[in-house]
Amino acid sequence: MAYSLNQKIKDLEPYEPISGTYKIRLDANESPFSYTDEIKEKIAEAVKTIDYNRYPDPMAEELCEAFADFYGVDKKLVTAANGSDELISVIETSFLMKGEKLLFIAPDFSMYKFYSSICEAECVQINKNPELEITADEMIKAIKDSGAKCVIFSNPCNPTGQGLDREAIRKIVSSVDALIVDDEAYMDFWDQSMIGETENYDNLIVLRTASKAFGSAALRLGFAVANEKITRAMKAVKSPYNVNSVSQKVGTIIYREKEYFKKSLSSIVYNRDLLYNGLRNCSCFTDDFRVYPTVTNFVFVKTTMALDIWKYLLSKSVAIRYMGEYIRISAGTDEETAFVLAEIENYLKNLKKN
Ligand SMILES: *Cc1c(COP(=O)(O)O)cnc(C)c1O
Numbered sequence: 001m002a003y004s005l006n007q008k009i010k011d012l013e014p015y016e017p018i019s020g021t022y023k024i025r026l027d028a029n030e031s032p033f034s035y036t037d038e039i040k041e042k043i044a045e046a047v048k049t050i051d052y053n054r055y056p057d058p059m060a061e062e063l064c065e066a067f068a069d070f071y072g073v074d075k076k077l078v079t080a081a082n083g084s085d086e087l088i089s090v091i092e093t094s095f096l097m098k099g100e101k102l103l104f105i106a107p108d109f110s111m112y113k114f115y116s117s118i119c120e121a122e123c124v125q126i127n128k129n130p131e132l133e134i135t136a137d138e139m140i141k142a143i144k145d146s147g148a149k150c151v152i153f154s155n156p157c158n159p160t161g162q163g164l165d166r167e168a169i170r171k172i173v174s175s176v177d178a179l180i181v182d183d184e185a186y187m188d189f190w191d192q193s194m195i196g197e198t199e200n201y202d203n204l205i206v207l208r209t210a211s212k213a214f215g216s217a218a219l220r221l222g223f224a225v226a227n228e229k230i231t232r233a234m235k236a237v238k239s240p241y242n243v244n245s246v247s248q249k250v251g252t253i254i255y256r257e258k259e260y261f262k263k264s265l266s267s268i269v270y271n272r273d274l275l276y277n278g279l280r281n282c283s284c285f286t287d288d289f290r291v292y293p294t295v296t297n298f299v300f301v302k303t304t305m306a307l308d309i310w311k312y313l314l315s316k317s318v319a320i321r322y323m324g325e326y327i328r329i330s331a332g333t334d335e336e337t338a339f340v341l342a343e344i345e346n347y348l349k350n351l352k353k354n
Pocket of ligand 1: 029082083084085086108154158183184207208210211212217220221222
């Protein structure tokens, strides 16, 4: 009876987003829209052709082609995965040797740090300024000073909602030898993607996901786009049958549904603007409510009342994300966005009276 869990895993807790059921879910930056009945019909037909006794296509060729067509990139540069989460894990565990340095820019997506603790990379963290911004020059300096082998960041950033433009990313990638992993999970909501430029660099990986703008979080589909050399390595180190046949089939259909995508995207952006403007107006009730600019599908707010507001909204069956001195709220449907705004306004108004 001498077995004990090792140091790096013994205190880890399983990831649990939030428990309980809520009428309105604005906590995970998902799309509020599921597929149309028409698309669901197409899927139902397509899955009938799956050979469930056979392993999936290890390279997910058809899916990668549909993805590549959608974004106008070469399918030879695309690797599909079981969510971009898998890609983050594969990159951190395979592209870094034990003890090599991995650079993060806080605040950023929590999974980067989580996987690095398992792969035993040495983490270096730099912080954004109080506006939650960082410049290309500051990043280049940090990469050079630290000797980091790899830098991973979300652009635009989850949770801050802000981003670096293409020119800034180009400058970073071309100024350092480190591998730059540009996680563009929210780039469908902005227009500064590097997805078409990966062949120009020997050190750039762009990550994309079907989980946000494509309303397909249930499928677990993520993609890496990089030059051929990196792509070959990525395909060699991922687990062979990482994307199941059902997700490959459904994903292929979804990436061909340009109209569905365009419609839900414009509705999400419309509601994101409503949410942002509504929250900005809430600042008139208190100085303790700072709303950051956003180019994503969510809005990030700094307030010392974060926990109280989160609890208040839960009591109204609305889930948002609570993060210490911040809250993060995803854009919902027209009704959901209106409801959460009205409730926050209510909360802040009553505060003033007391
Ligand atoms: C949501 C999100 C992802 C998506 O992960 P999947 O595993 O593809 O669902 C990746 N990166 C960031 C920054 C995210 O917020």
